Amino acid sequence: MLLATTAALILLLVLAFLLLEAWPVLSGGGWGRFLSGEGWYPLEGRFGVLPMVWATLAVALGTIILAAPLGLAGAIFERFFAPAPIAKAYRMVLALLAGIPSVVYGLWGLTVLVPLIALWHPPGAGLFTAIVILTLMILPTVALTSASALQGVPASLLHGAAALGMNRKGVVIGVVVPAARSGIISGLLLAVARALGETMAVLMVAGNVVQYPTGLFDPVRVLTANIALEMGYATGDHRAGLFASGLMLTVMVLVLAWFSARLARDGRDG
Amino acid sequence: MKQSRLGKVVALIGLAMLSAVSEAGSDRLELTGSSTIAPLALVIGKRFEKQNPGVRVDVQTGGSSRGVADARSGLADIGMASRALKTVEQDLTPYTIALDGVSIIINRANPVTGLSDEQIKAVYTGRITNWKEVGGKDLPITVVNKAEGHSTLELFLHHFGLKNSAIKPQVIIGDNEQGIKTVAGNRGAIGYVSIGTAEYDAKQGAAIKLLPMAGVAASVRNVRNGSFPLSRPLNLVTKGRPSALAQRFIDFARSNAIDDLIQSQYFVPPQR
Numbered sequence: 001m002l003l004a005t006t007a008a009l010i011l012l013l014v015l016a017f018l019l020l021e022a023w024p025v026l027s028g029g030g031w032g033r034f035l036s037g038e039g040w041y042p043l044e045g046r047f048g049v050l051p052m053v054w055a056t057l058a059v060a061l062g063t064i065i066l067a068a069p070l071g072l073a074g075a076i077f078e079r080f081f082a083p084a085p086i087a088k089a090y091r092m093v094l095a096l097l098a099g100i101p102s103v104v105y106g107l108w109g110l111t112v113l114v115p116l117i118a119l120w121h122p123p124g125a126g127l128f129t130a131i132v133i134l135t136l137m138i139l140p141t142v143a144l145t146s147a148s149a150l151q152g153v154p155a156s157l158l159h160g161a162a163a164l165g166m167n168r169k170g171v172v173i174g175v176v177v178p179a180a181r182s183g184i185i186s187g188l189l190l191a192v193a194r195a196l197g198e199t200m201a202v203l204m205v206a207g208n209v210v211q212y213p214t215g216l217f218d219p220v221r222v223l224t225a226n227i228a229l230e231m232g233y234a235t236g237d238h239r240a241g242l243f244a245s246g247l248m249l250t251v252m253v254l255v256l257a258w259f260s261a262r263l264a265r266d267g268r269d270g
Numbered sequence: 271m272k273q274s275r276l277g278k279v280v281a282l283i284g285l286a287m288l289s290a291v292s293e294a295g296s297d298r299l300e301l302t303g304s305s306t307i308a309p310l311a312l313v314i315g316k317r318f319e320k321q322n323p324g325v326r327v328d329v330q331t332g333g334s335s336r337g338v339a340d341a342r343s344g345l346a347d348i349g350m351a352s353r354a355l356k357t358v359e360q361d362l363t364p365y366t367i368a369l370d371g372v373s374i375i376i377n378r379a380n381p382v383t384g385l386s387d388e389q390i391k392a393v394y395t396g397r398i399t400n401w402k403e404v405g406g407k408d409l410p411i412t413v414v415n416k417a418e419g420h421s422t423l424e425l426f427l428h429h430f431g432l433k434n435s436a437i438k439p440q441v442i443i444g445d446n447e448q449g450i451k452t453v454a455g456n457r458g459a460i461g462y463v464s465i466g467t468a469e470y471d472a473k474q475g476a477a478i479k480l481l482p483m484a485g486v487a488a489s490v491r492n493v494r495n496g497s498f499p500l501s502r503p504l505n506l507v508t509k510g511r512p513s514a515l516a517q518r519f520i521d522f523a524r525s526n527a528i529d530d531l532i533q534s535q536y537f538v539p540p541q542r
Contacts, residue, residue: 041435043418110448115455122458123412123440208417208442219441229444232302232336233419 015250022244025237034244040210040221042230042238049245051212055127055220056196056249058213059206062131063138063195068188070135071142072177075184078143079150080172091147098140106201109133114205121217123207128216130206134198138191145187149180182263189260193253199224223249299519302330303337303350304421305445306370306464307504310535311350314367314523317531321522325515331445334421338362341507347516349507352464353421364505367523368537371465371501372425373488375450377457378477382406385481391430393460396438401458414452414461415439421502422446426462429500447471454478465493469536494538504537 025034025047038048078090109129118124153176161171177184207219208229221229223245234242301311308331315327332340334351338359341349355364374390376382382405385393392398393411402408415437416423427434441459443449446467453459454477465488468480480488484499492498506520522528524542532539 039435041418043434046435110451111455114452118412118456118458122410122456124456125441125452203444204448207440208444209439219439221442229417229442230419232332233339235339 015247018243018247018250022240022247025240025244034241040226042234042241045237047237047241049223049241049248051210052221052223052226052245053248055206055213056222056224056252058127058220059130059134059202059222060192060196062127063134064188064192066131066135067138067142067191071139071188071191072146072184074139074143075146075150076172076177079147080168080176091144094140094143098144102137102198103200105133105137106204109201109205117217123219125205125207126217126219127206127213130202130220130222133201133205134195137198137201138195141191141194142188145191146180146184149183149187150176152183153179182266186260186264189256189263193256193260196249196253196256197224199228203228297325297515299325299327299348299515300330300346301327301337301348301350301506302332302340302346303507304334304352304504305331305447306352306422306467307350307367307506308445309467309470310368310504310532310537311506311523313531313535314528315519317528318519318522322518327519333417333419333444334424335419338507341509344509347508347513348520351421351505351507353425353502353505355505355507359507362507362509364503364507365520365524366503366505366540368466368504368532369493369501369540370504370537371488371493371498372422372429372462373465373468373500374460374462374481374483375453375468375478376460376481377453378479379457380406380479382481384485387430387484391432394430394432394437394439409458412440412456412459413438414441414443414449414459416449416462417442417444420444422462422464425500425502450476450478465490465498466536473536490533490536490538503540 034047034049036048036050038046040046040048040052074090074094078087082090113129113132114124116124117129121128157175157179158171161175166174202222203225206222206225208221208225209219210221210226211218213220227242227246230238231242299315301315308329311329315329319325319327334353337346337349337351338355340346341362349362351364352370355362374385380401382401385404389398389404393404394413394415396413398404398411400408400410416426418434423434441452443452443461446463449461449463450468450471453461465480468478468488469490472478472480482488486492486498488498493501506523508516508520512520526539526542529539
């Protein structure tokens with residue numbers, strides 16, 4: 001009980017600290033300058049953060065679009081279609097991949113993936129590469145959480161569907177996946193919340209140019225990479241602006257986590 | 271019963287952390303700042319550690335502006351700044367340990383052998399977008415710029431009379447090494463880094479080459495004889511009087527005992 005309240009207290013303290021440090025740029029009409037589209041040039045006093053917000057959302061959306069079907073397919077394969085030894089090996093490989101540090105993915109992305117994509121679409125470092133890297137990072141997690149959601153479907157549903165004469169594919173796609181829907185989505189949202197917080201990997205492969213993502217291969221800068229690039233030397237309004245973007249990110253992640261918890265709970269009760 | 275055991279474990283962990291923190295106080299030297307100076311500071315630090323057992327020298331990058339800010343706030347014992355101090359930074363004391371230049375680099379497979387100042391400005395502001403316009407292959411130019419807070423960027427902007435908002439980059443990088451890896455991995459890329467870092471990496475096999483600036487070849491020799499147009503001092507900065515350990519390190523870094531290290535990193539020892 002004490003540990004639980006301590007954890008909640010720490011979270012509240014972090015939020016309060018972020019709000020306090022961001023206050024100079026948020027108070028008294030600072031909103032306008034912060035949310036305008038004038039571009040992020042802190043050395044010249046311009047703090048428009050919108051291009052980076054859109055870039056962060058675009059990266060998150062792209063990651064969901066790629067990781068959800070691939071992760072779910074992996075989980076379905078492991079649970080229903082793989083022979084037992086292969087399923088076990090697959091689970092181990094996924095758990096191993098899920099444990100690789102993100103900066104290793106970033107290094108691999110910078111030295112292997114970016115030059116490859118540069119051959120196809122210069123400059124190589126951009127929105128697409130960031131999406132690919134983040135998908136690789138969260139794919140094992142999505143597959144593992146989907147697999148446990150599928151496992152949680154009551155066996156009676158499976159028996160009933162089989163008794164109705166459905167084949168395996170029909171049972172899986174028509175009965176099990178809809179029944180495990182909330183668990184799968186909840187796992188996906190949590191994985192995306194992690195992807196939103198990735199810093200070094202995205203910094204190495206996304207190009208880091210502050211602009212609206214108009215094309216799939218445009219270089220973009222996400223909020224986390226911005227904080228990492230500039231926090232070391234930022235002072236005054238610039239620093240407050242970085243804290244404000246950190247606050248925005250935290251709120252995004254909190255919203256995702258809340259949705260995820262709601263869905264998981266509804267799935268259990270419903 | 272369970273609670274008292276938990277309490278003992280927490281107390282033990284707390285004691286361990288406390289002892290680690292107190293040990294870190296006197297024999298650790300924290301250097302942060304320029305990614306140009308960092309490799310040199312690392313090798314000097316290793317030699318210093320060998321000659322002073324029990325001392326640890328930690329080096330972190332983050333840009334010259336971070337070095338200045340950390341030296342001012344006390345987060346670092348010594349800041350590393352690869353430029354002269356500005357007028358607003360006169361509360362800090364600089365100690366020059368080497369000289370370096372800033373050179374344009376392109377991919378080794380690029381046939382272009384030189385660019386005039388006007389061409390460099392045009393490429394960076396987006397007026398020239400293909401290598402064939404400057405005598406190269408038909409390949410779009412990938413402009414690599416440094417993030418704000420790095421002195422290499424400030425020196426580049428100052429030398430060519432540009433503002434950062436006028437530059438149209440395709441990739442923005444943080445440390446020198448990220449820039450070199452980006453240019454080495456992209457045949458149409460152009461960037462700018464410290465001459466020392468670029469020559470060092472090129473000798474290790476990185477697929478980059480240094481372009482001459484205003485007709486002067488980008489080499490250590492030309493930085494030493496002063497003919498290279500874009501050179502800068504590599505400074506260690508402190509606020510007020512440095513601690514005894516920091517002063518010893520600074521004296522060591524400015525002595526000729528480490529000249530071989532400076533030359534191995536392709537920098538130029540300062541006039542003494």
